[in-house]
Amino acid sequence: MKKDRLLAKWLNNDLSEDELVEFKATPDFEKYQKIKNYTDHLAVEAFDENTMLSNILKQKKEVPKVIPLYKNWMFRAAAVFVLTLGITFASKKFVQQTQTADFGEKTTFALPDNSEVMLNSGSEIKYKKWNWENNRRLELKGEAYFRVAKGKRFEVQTSLGKVSVLGTQFNVKARKNRFDVVCYKGRVKVNYSNSQILLTHGQGVSFENGKQVKIIIKSSKPEWIDGQICFNQENIRTLLDEVERQYNIKIELKANDTTSLFTGKLPAKDLDVALQIISTTYNLEAKKVSKNKIIFDEK
Incomplete structure (x- = not known):
């Protein structure tokens, strides 16, 4: 306590000669002396309230921007429109596409590479447009006739087997336990169970319940088309x-x-x-x- 009192008087230069001698004898005197020597060089500018107020008043006041309600509505509508376009684009490119032919109907459509597909009644095809040129693969339920444009490998996957081609015309039918493939132009490779068969123009193969059935081709295209x-x-x-x-x-x-x-x-x-x-x-x-x-x- 006495030490603190001496420190306060020393800082205010109020110590007597005896007190000064006593304070210099304390262990912390040198540390206090260094601090005092440093702070003596520090100076704080005088605070001028009037000048500061004048400077503040001279500054240009910024007028807050007000966006009319109709513009705000337009921005939101534009955002919704852009979002809708994005979703539509994604659905067309990335989402799986489905083509069907109901009972009593037939459907003809073109794939992204202009390959033509004719779906027979009660049939369905699924495929993706995205990267189609490099991944020409689709899934078939039922029967379809294909006119395939030249390009990379073209695959038709069914629940019974797979057909692979490069550019040709062929018919595929997968109904229940019956799997028929007929090649009308070019070559096709048929994968069924553990079997792999290569068909050329005018050849066909049929499987039923795991057994191969002899098939004879008498026309240049599937009869159901006519x-x-x-x-x-x-x-x-x-x-x-x-x-x-x-x-x-x-x-x-x-x-x-x-x-x-x-x-x-x-x-x-x-x-x-x-x-x-x-x-x-x-x-x-x-x-x-x-x-x-x-x-x-x-x-």
Whole structure:
């Protein structure tokens, strides 16, 4: 306490000679002396309140910017518009594209490289536009005919197998356990289970329930494109399923013999003739229950 009192008096130069001698004898005197010598050189300018106030008043006042409400609305609308364009672009480029042909319909469309695809009734194709030139790959459910533009490898993936080509014309059908591929121009490579088969112009291959079925090609393009349904050693249930797709109807079968195989053609635009051919072939009687329902009974 006494030390603090001596320090305060020393700073104010109020120490007596005896007190000064006593204070110089303290251990911290040299440290205090160095601090005092340093602070003696420091000077604080006099604070002039009037000058400072005058300088503040002379400064130009900034007028706050006011954005009218209608401009604010326009900015928001523009932002929404840009965002919408971005989402639309992304959906077209990155999101998977889907093309379908409903029962009783057929669809023709072009891929990004101008390859042409014709979808048969009850079929679906999915693909992505993004980087299509380097990744020409699509997924098929049902049946489709392809006219492929030349370019990098073109792949058709189905639940039963895969078809790979470079530039050609071919037909692929994947229905239930039946997988048919026919090459009409160029070459195609078919991957089915552990098998790999190379097809050239006029050749085809068919698999059903894991077994290869002999197939004969008699035309230069799929018959269904010209309004005919072509069958090659197919049972009656498969035949009726295809008739349902082509005519968008329901067929009920009441028959014991469902194992006999059918090879031939049915019209895709004349239901009465198609029903007559089926009835004659399988010794059945076709009854129209309603506009969209047929029942086949044994005679």
